[in-house]
Amino acid sequence: MEAIYDLDAENPATAWLTEAADHARAAVRRLARTTLAARNDALLAMARAVFDKRTDILEANARDLAAFSGAAPFRDRLTLTRQHIDTMVSSLHAVAALPDPLRVLDSWTRPNGLRIERIASPIGVLGIIFESRPNVGLDAAALAVKSGNAVILRGGREARATSAALHRAIAAGLAEAGLPPAAVQMAPTPDRTFVAAMLAAEGQIDLLIPRGGRSLVERVRREARVPVLSHADGLCHTYIHRAADIAMATEVLVNAKLRRTSVCGATETLLIDSEIANASLPGILRDLADRGCVFRGDVRARALFPEMVPATEMDFWTEWQDAILSVAVVDGLEAAVSHINRYGSGHTDAILTEDETAERHFMAEVDSAVTIWNASTQFSDGGEFGFGAEIGIATGRVHARGPIGAEQLTTPRYNVIGSGQVRP
Amino acid sequence: MEAIYDLDAENPATAWLTEAADHARAAVRRLARTTLAARNDALLAMARAVFDKRTDILEANARDLAAFSGAAPFRDRLTLTRQHIDTMVSSLHAVAALPDPLRVLDSWTRPNGLRIERIASPIGVLGIIFESRPNVGLDAAALAVKSGNAVILRGGREARATSAALHRAIAAGLAEAGLPPAAVQMAPTPDRTFVAAMLAAEGQIDLLIPRGGRSLVERVRREARVPVLSHADGLCHTYIHRAADIAMATEVLVNAKLRRTSVCGATETLLIDSEIANASLPGILRDLADRGCVFRGDVRARALFPEMVPATEMDFWTEWQDAILSVAVVDGLEAAVSHINRYGSGHTDAILTEDETAERHFMAEVDSAVTIWNASTQFSDGGEFGFGAEIGIATGRVHARGPIGAEQLTTPRYNVIGSGQVRP
Numbered sequence: 126m127e128a129i130y131d132l133d134a135e136n137p138a139t140a141w142l143t144e145a146a147d148h149a150r151a152a153v154r155r156l157a158r159t160t161l162a163a164r165n166d167a168l169l170a171m172a173r174a175v176f177d178k179r180t181d182i183l184e185a186n187a188r189d190l191a192a193f194s195g196a197a198p199f200r201d202r203l204t205l206t207r208q209h210i211d212t213m214v215s216s217l218h219a220v221a222a223l224p225d226p227l228r229v230l231d232s233w234t235r236p237n238g239l240r241i242e243r244i245a246s247p248i249g250v251l252g253i254i255f256e257s258r259p260n261v262g263l264d265a266a267a268l269a270v271k272s273g274n275a276v277i278l279r280g281g282r283e284a285r286a287t288s289a290a291l292h293r294a295i296a297a298g299l300a301e302a303g304l305p306p307a308a309v310q311m312a313p314t315p316d317r318t319f320v321a322a323m324l325a326a327e328g329q330i331d332l333l334i335p336r337g338g339r340s341l342v343e344r345v346r347r348e349a350r351v352p353v354l355s356h357a358d359g360l361c362h363t364y365i366h367r368a369a370d371i372a373m374a375t376e377v378l379v380n381a382k383l384r385r386t387s388v389c390g391a392t393e394t395l396l397i398d399s400e401i402a403n404a405s406l407p408g409i410l411r412d413l414a415d416r417g418c419v420f421r422g423d424v425r426a427r428a429l430f431p432e433m434v435p436a437t438e439m440d441f442w443t444e445w446q447d448a449i450l451s452v453a454v455v456d457g458l459e460a461a462v463s464h465i466n467r468y469g470s471g472h473t474d475a476i477l478t479e480d481e482t483a484e485r486h487f488m489a490e491v492d493s494a495v496t497i498w499n500a501s502t503q504f505s506d507g508g509e510f511g512f513g514a515e516i517g518i519a520t521g522r523v524h525a526r527g528p529i530g531a532e533q534l535t536t537p538r539y540n541v542i543g544s545g546q547v548r549p
Numbered sequence: 550m551e552a553i554y555d556l557d558a559e560n561p562a563t564a565w566l567t568e569a570a571d572h573a574r575a576a577v578r579r580l581a582r583t584t585l586a587a588r589n590d591a592l593l594a595m596a597r598a599v600f601d602k603r604t605d606i607l608e609a610n611a612r613d614l615a616a617f618s619g620a621a622p623f624r625d626r627l628t629l630t631r632q633h634i635d636t637m638v639s640s641l642h643a644v645a646a647l648p649d650p651l652r653v654l655d656s657w658t659r660p661n662g663l664r665i666e667r668i669a670s671p672i673g674v675l676g677i678i679f680e681s682r683p684n685v686g687l688d689a690a691a692l693a694v695k696s697g698n699a700v701i702l703r704g705g706r707e708a709r710a711t712s713a714a715l716h717r718a719i720a721a722g723l724a725e726a727g728l729p730p731a732a733v734q735m736a737p738t739p740d741r742t743f744v745a746a747m748l749a750a751e752g753q754i755d756l757l758i759p760r761g762g763r764s765l766v767e768r769v770r771r772e773a774r775v776p777v778l779s780h781a782d783g784l785c786h787t788y789i790h791r792a793a794d795i796a797m798a799t800e801v802l803v804n805a806k807l808r809r810t811s812v813c814g815a816t817e818t819l820l821i822d823s824e825i826a827n828a829s830l831p832g833i834l835r836d837l838a839d840r841g842c843v844f845r846g847d848v849r850a851r852a853l854f855p856e857m858v859p860a861t862e863m864d865f866w867t868e869w870q871d872a873i874l875s876v877a878v879v880d881g882l883e884a885a886v887s888h889i890n891r892y893g894s895g896h897t898d899a900i901l902t903e904d905e906t907a908e909r910h911f912m913a914e915v916d917s918a919v920t921i922w923n924a925s926t927q928f929s930d931g932g933e934f935g936f937g938a939e940i941g942i943a944t945g946r947v948h949a950r951g952p953i954g955a956e957q958l959t960t961p962r963y964n965v966i967g968s969g970q971v972r973p
Contacts, residue, residue: 154890157913233935239924241934248946249916331946352776352947373969380971466578488964489581492673500663500967509972510665510963511657522672522755523776524948526962538950539934540912543924545797547804548933 127306130313138318139325142277146329148307149250149275155305156247156273161225163302167270171298172217175263178294179210185290186259193283198387202257203283213263219513220267226531227273240542245535247273249331252323253516254345256281256337262288264514265334266295266309271531275308277330279323281337282315324349334529336517354529356518358444359389360470361502364461364487366478367398371405373499374477375412380501381475383416387446389518390473390505394441394451396461402429402454410452418448425454441468458483462490469493471520473505494519494526551730554737562742563749566701570753572731573674573699579729580671580697585649587726591694595722596641599687602718603634609714610683617707622811626681627707637687643937644691650955651697664966669959671697673755676747677940678769680705680761686712688938689758690719690733696958699732701754703747705761706739748773758953760941778953780942782868783813784894785926788885788911790902791822795829797923798901799836804925805899807840811870813942814897814929818865818875820885826853826878834876842872849878865892882907886914893917895944897929918942918950 128145131137156164175182186205193200232242251274255261262278269276280288292311299306312319323330327350334354335345342355363381365374381392397406402425410420410430420426420433421440427433433452440451441464455461465474475497476487488496495505495518505528507515512530519525525533552569555561580588599606610629617624656666675698679685686702693700704712716735723730736743747754751774758778759769766779787805789798805816821830826849834844834854844850844857845864851857857876864875865888879885889898899921900911912920919929919942929952931939936954943949949957 154886154914154916158910235933235935239928239933246950352945354947370969377969377971384972462578486582490578492578493962495963495965497965498967500965500970501972503972504663504965504967504970509659509663511659521776523778523960526670526960536947536950538917539919541919541921541924541928543922543928545794545801546924546928547801548808548925548927 128310136318136322138312138316138322141313142319142322142326142329145277145307145310146250146326149277149310152275152305152307153247153249153273156275156308159273159304161227163304164270164273165221167299167302167304168217168221168267170301171267171295172214172221174294174297174301175210175217175291176214178290178297179207182210182287182290182294183207185286188286189284195283199257199283203259203287205259205287209260213260216264216514217267220271220531223271223513223531226271226535230537237546238544239546242540242542243537244540245532246538248534248536249274250329251276251534252279252326252330252333252351253277254279254320254323254333254335254337254341256341257283258336259284259287259291261336261516262311263291263295265516267514268516268531268534270299270304270308272534274534277310277312277323279312279319280315285315324351326351334516354519354521354524356389356472356520358470359391359472359518360394360442360444360468361390361392361472361505362394362396362465362469362474363392363502364396364465364474364476365398365401365405365409366458366461366476366480366483367400368480368483369401369477370479371401371409375409377475377477377499377501378409379412379416381503382413382418382450383448384501384503386448388503390503391446392450392475392502393443393445394453394468396453396455396464398461399425399454399456402426406430406454413450418450420450420452422452423454426452444470458486462487466490466492472518473497473502475500475502552734560742560746562736562740562746565737566743566746566750566753569701569731569734570674570750573701573734576699576729576731577671577673577697580699580732583697583728585651587728588694588697589645591723591726591728592641592645592691594725595691595719596638596645598718598721598725599634599641599715600638602714602721603631606634606711606714606718607631609710612710613708619707623681623707627683627711629683629711633684637684640688640938641691644695644955647695647937647955650695650959654961661970662968663970666964666966667961668964669956670962672958672960673698674753675700675958676703676750676754676757676775677701678703678744678747678757678759678761678765680765681707682760683708683711683715685760685940686735687715687719689940691938692940692955692958694723694728694732695955698958699734701734701736701747703736703743704739709739748775751775758940778943778945778948780813780896780944782894783815783896783942784818784866784868784892785814785816785896785929786818786820786889786893786898787816787926788820788889788898788900789822789825789829789833790882790885790900790904790907791824792904792907793825793901794903795825795833799833801899801901801923801925802833803836803840805927806837806842806874807872808925808927810872812927814927815870816874816899816926817867817869818877818892820877820879820888822885823849823878823880826850830854830878837874842874844874844876846876847878850876868894882910886911890914890916896942897921897926899924899926918944
């Protein structure tokens with residue numbers, strides 16, 4: 126039943142993937158006839174297994190950390206604690222508590238009596254390529270099972286022992302609930318040839334989701350022969366409109382920039398209306414500066430707050446992922462929208478204003494997966510949206526935009542119910 | 550305002566497309582703020598313009614036909630009559646009558662008070678590559694305008710004069726309604742370099758839809774650097790289950806196979822349960838044979854109805870598009886589903902049965918864009934679904950499956966409405 130990794134094969138990764146994809150396709154067909162209760166039981170059993178095997182998982186993680194020689198931020202991503210285990214368990218519970226994503230989205234009856242149902246259906250076989258964060262594989266598995274998809278995971282080399290331990294917990298949960306083990310399979314080694322095999326898996330993998338750094342995502346987009354759902358950068362903007370409540374705007378911006386500077390929903394650029402910049406910008410930036418933020422400003426911003434480096438155009442294209450903020454003074458809403466559509470990454474952008482007309486204009490014209498009114502851009506997250514977990518934030522323009530949860534792993538298809546109709 | 554086709558440029562097609570895509574992007578931003586009424590006005594104005602310019606359009610079509618030297622079926626596809634003009638006009642009216650595809654799909658409020666709205670939003674800039682059917686460009690333009698997208702059309706060489714005449718009608722309609730003319734642009738010549746330019750238009754075209762023969766579709770899928778929504782073959786099955794009403798099944802199958810044999814929703818393979826084959830298959834096939842259908846059957850089918858050519862395995866992979874039917878006797882539902890998932894093209898498959906449990910099983914496990922119960926597979930069509938028009942039937946597994954209407958030219962994105970929330 127398990128796909129065989131045969132080192133004597135000409136291309137062991139491709140041979141394994143071909144077999145794994147066959148098993149996955151059969152699992153999808155079985156999952157198609159499961160009830161929501163059975164899929165939820167599997168998620169709860171996975172949660173129990175993660176909890177029961179927590180010592181194994183943490184020991185495996187310690188082995189990965191012992192072998193790891195990378196920089197501190199990467200070590201942080203790789204590190205699991207008891208706290209992380211608890212978060213994984215509660216994330217599985219949250220996904221189990223969600224309504225069934227496999228539902229009738231719409232239905233109507235035609236004049237000839239044909240009843241047409243639009244049904245959210247599983248995509249099929251998903252491929253997830255991830256790097257050092259070990260929870261990504263578990264989140265992907267949970268969302269795939271919830272939505273009736275099978276998934277093939279290829280984790281990063283740094284997290285190989287941790288990923289394998291988590292996969293054992295997933296497999297135990299599936300087995301306990303009587304779901305096919307091939308619903309969640311993991312590449313047996315983190316050999317890079319698996320990435321190449323997955324990129325080439327036309328007809329075997331229906332959707333490939335890369336989760337990791339820019340070089341991984343770009344390689345997948347450039348080379349994949351299968352459809353890809355990816356998030357590019359998170360170059361998010363917060364725009365303080367002339368009708369903003371400045372106290373609120375200051376508090377929201379501090380959170381949007383500094384709560385966690387490394388997340389993709391962190392604000393990288395502040396835009397502020399020229400009408401209010403004189404009166405408000407110095408105070409807003411002082412608040413940020415007091416918390417350790419530094420600035421790259423355009424000429425008009427620097428005139429109002431001299432303690433900043435002159436911004437180059439390149440700075441407005443840069444996702445800092447650090448306590449650095451690009452600042453530009455703009456002449457109103459149209460200019461702000463143009464700036465965002467030009468320099469943004471289509472991820473998340475916010476307007477802070479008390480003017481609802483301005484807000485509507487902003488939300489209609491800003492071309493991003495998530496637009497936010499009067500709140501922090503850091504809310505752009507599957508958990509914060511109520512999705513239980515997420516496999517990234519999609520910034521493409523087809524299939525789905527924004528946080529990818531269980532519903533986003535479905536595609537509408539149709540059931541047509543007749544009583545003998547023929548077409549004239 | 551109009552993109553310039555400069556024959557002195559190094560690559561005139563790429564230069565034109567870059568400029569056209571810029572204009573299209575600006576048009577999308579303008580369309581984002583139009584009301585449904587304005588978009589519908591444009592569709593009705595386009596309908597009036599097609600009607601008013603009908604003489605021009607038919608004269609242009611006569612010029613195309615005079616220059617055409619291809620085979621009869623292709624000439625048929627190219628030919629426009631007054632009847633076709635009427636159909637185009639009523640199709641535009643039907644699209645105008647549809648509800649707004651740009652709507653709030655769902656909304657909910659989080660415990661922190663954030664309100665999240667999931668909004669169906671335009672994809673952006675569509676590219677449509679089509680061949681000889683001149684109505685394809687008009688249908689695509691209508692659906693794009695309805696859904697707030699801009700579209701760049703590249704029609705086939707055979708229909709160049711007809712397509713240009715239709716484009717003049719579209720442009721007149723847009724102008725009359727005050728919508729940007731760049732919402733619908735057409736490659737100024739049918740030079741093949743435009744196809745290459747569109748395939749390479751990363752960041753310029755958001756979704757490419759090829760409408761035409763297999764070699765076009767396969768080339769687009771193989772070479773495109775932009776997302777593609779395509780339909781592969783229409784290798785559709787009708788499965789007569791043991792609990793079928795045989796009189797109804799016969800009538801439905803005759804329609805599914807013979808109403809029009811060239812459409813992608815035509816049935817190509819009949820599967821029938823072994824339990825009822827002895828009693829029913831000869832009568833069913835006799836009815837088809839009397840109407841000119843011939844058969845390629847497996848051993849068991851031939852034993853019951855000798856007037857057929859022995860089927861090779863290749864026959865079950867073949868989309869006949871003719872009065873030819875592949876026939877196989879199967880041992881029940883599971884075998885039928887396995888046959889369809891193996892040999893089918895994921896387009897449209899029907900079960901004929903009075904047994905609702907069997908129907909549910911079939912519809913859950915058959916992996917096709919459209920599954921049909923007790924009706925002709927030829928109903929798999931945007932018009933028959935009530936979409937007013939369609940740009941093909943998608944047989945991929947992401948974004949949308951089945952007929953592509955205005956709703957399928959949108960992607961959900963999010964508006965988040967706060968009152969100063971910050972993330973803890």
